Amino acid sequence: MTIRFNCPNCNELIAFADKHSGKRAHCANCGQKFIIPSPEDKKPKKIKSPKERDEPLPGFYRAVFAGSLKLFTDRQNIDGLVFIATAVCLKFFTAGKNYTLSIPGRAYTFDLPIPIGHVLHVAAWGFLFWYYMEMIYTTAYEQDKLPDVIVGGFSGLLGRIVKSVYIFIIILVVVELPYLIAALISSWMGAEWPVLLQILMFAGLFLFPVAILSAAVGKDLTLLRPDYFLITIVRAFKPYLLTAILLGTAAALQLQASQYSGQSAAAATGYLLLNLAVQVIALIAMRSIGLFFRHYSSVLPW
Numbered sequence: 001m002t003i004r005f006n007c008p009n010c011n012e013l014i015a016f017a018d019k020h021s022g023k024r025a026h027c028a029n030c031g032q033k034f035i036i037p038s039p040e041d042k043k044p045k046k047i048k049s050p051k052e053r054d055e056p057l058p059g060f061y062r063a064v065f066a067g068s069l070k071l072f073t074d075r076q077n078i079d080g081l082v083f084i085a086t087a088v089c090l091k092f093f094t095a096g097k098n099y100t101l102s103i104p105g106r107a108y109t110f111d112l113p114i115p116i117g118h119v120l121h122v123a124a125w126g127f128l129f130w131y132y133m134e135m136i137y138t139t140a141y142e143q144d145k146l147p148d149v150i151v152g153g154f155s156g157l158l159g160r161i162v163k164s165v166y167i168f169i170i171i172l173v174v175v176e177l178p179y180l181i182a183a184l185i186s187s188w189m190g191a192e193w194p195v196l197l198q199i200l201m202f203a204g205l206f207l208f209p210v211a212i213l214s215a216a217v218g219k220d221l222t223l224l225r226p227d228y229f230l231i232t233i234v235r236a237f238k239p240y241l242l243t244a245i246l247l248g249t250a251a252a253l254q255l256q257a258s259q260y261s262g263q264s265a266a267a268a269t270g271y272l273l274l275n276l277a278v279q280v281i282a283l284i285a286m287r288s289i290g291l292f293f294r295h296y297s298s299v300l301p302w
Helices: 058-063 067-075 075-094 116-140 151-175 177-189 192-208 208-218 224-235 237-256 265-299
Strands: 002-006 011-018 023-028 034-035 099-104 109-114
Touching: 011 237, 058 067, 058 099, 058 237, 058 265, 067 075, 067 265, 075 116, 075 265, 116 208, 116 265, 151 177, 151 208, 177 192, 177 237, 192 208, 192 237, 208 224, 208 237, 224 237, 224 265
Parallel strands: none
Antiparallel strands: 002 011, 023 034, 099 109
C-alpha cells in the first residue's frame, strides 16, 4: 500500500510505501524534514533542524569507523546496496557500448556517433552522485542508515540524474577554478607550470568534501564560497582531513578500476570487484561527510 500526502512546507505531492510509516524523511523539492504519516493520518509532522551547538559533538572518529559497519550489515540497507551494485554493474558492462552509424552520401559518408555506453556511464554516475548527496543529508540529520531509493518513476529518476550531474559540474568548477584559470593562462602564454598546476588541482580536490557538504545539506549553491570552505577546514582540520583522505582513497581506486572492454573472465571479475570496493569506501566517505556536519556544525560559517 502507498501513502500519498503533501509536503507540509511546499505542498509537493509525496508518496512512500506504508512500511516506511513513522520514519524520518525529507521533501526532495524543498528539503523540509518530516515524519512519514500512517495511512490513516496522512498528515506529516514537521521536524525542526537541531539547534546549533557552540561546541563540537564528541565521538566523530568512532562514528566514522565503528558506526559505518552497520551500512553493510543492517538488513534495512539491502535495498540501497542493491541499487548501488546495479548502478556499478550498469556502468561497468555498458561502458564500451559505443557505436557509429555510417550514412552513405553521394559525395561522402557521414558517420553518426551513437554513444550509448557514454550516456549510460554518465547516467549511472549521476544516480550514484544523487545517492551520495542523499546519504550525506540523512546522515547529517541523525539517520544512521542508507536513504531509501524513491525516484518517482522514470521521469523522476531522469530529473534527479540531470540535476545531480549539473550540481557535480558546478562543484567541480568552483573548487578547481584556480587550477582552470592557471591552466588557461599557461596555455595562452605558452608556458609550462606542471608543479603549480598539480598543486592547484590537488588543492581543489581537497576542498571537494566541504563543497559537496554545502550542496547536500545547505541545498543552496550560493554556499559554495571559498571563504566558507577555508573557515570550516581551519576550524576542524583533523576530522576534515579524515573525510578528505577517505574520499581521495575512493577516487584513487576508481582511477585504477577499469570498465569492461572484452577482458578475460578473470580480469573482468577482478575489475568489477574493484569497482564495487570503490563504492564501499565511497559510502564510508560520504557518511563521514554527513557525520562531520552532525558533529562539527558549530564550525560552519553558514
